[in-house]
Amino acid sequence: MGVKTLLLLLVALEVRLAAGGQNGRSMPGSPTNISRDDRGLQQVVLATAYSFNNQSNDAFLFKPSTVHRAQRQVVKGVRYIVDLDVSRTICRKRDHNDHDLSNRSIGSDRPSGQRLDDLRPCPSESCV
Known part of the structure; x- marks a missing residue:
């Protein structure tokens, strides 16, 4: 085989791998939805x-409200790639030591009728 033929085969292989592996399946180690x-x-x-609440200087707790995209990647462990929104609750951090977010109301339900900046994007990557 000539050098041109080998080069052509190499380019064809790279194109196939870049297109997503065999038969439309994802490659090992690549993120999957x-x-x-x-x-x-x-x-x-x-x-x-919990991490967002610990790092935020806001007086209120935030809870996850919407997951827009979620992927998992298996490499040396499991890596999660998540795009989500967190919303401010009506619960003050100082009033709740348990920080259980499952039963918290979103900030627009504030008794005083005051509107808060409820929604914040929170892209996240986590390794388990």
Whole structure:
């Protein structure tokens, strides 16, 4: 085989690999889309919200409200890639030591009728 033939085969192989592997399946180690109901994803989303609350100087707790995109990548462990929104609740951080986010109301329900900046994008990557 000539050098040109080998070069052509190499280019064809690269194009095939870049197109997503064999028969439309993803390549090993590449991120794959997962369901928003995935148990591991739910744990990562909750951990992200706890981390956001710990790092935020806001007086109110935030909770996850919408997961826009979720992917899982298996490399040396599991890596989750998540695009989500967090919303401000009506619960003050100082009033709640348990920080259980499952039963918190979103900020637009404030008794005083005051509107808060409810929605904040929160892209996250987490390794388990």
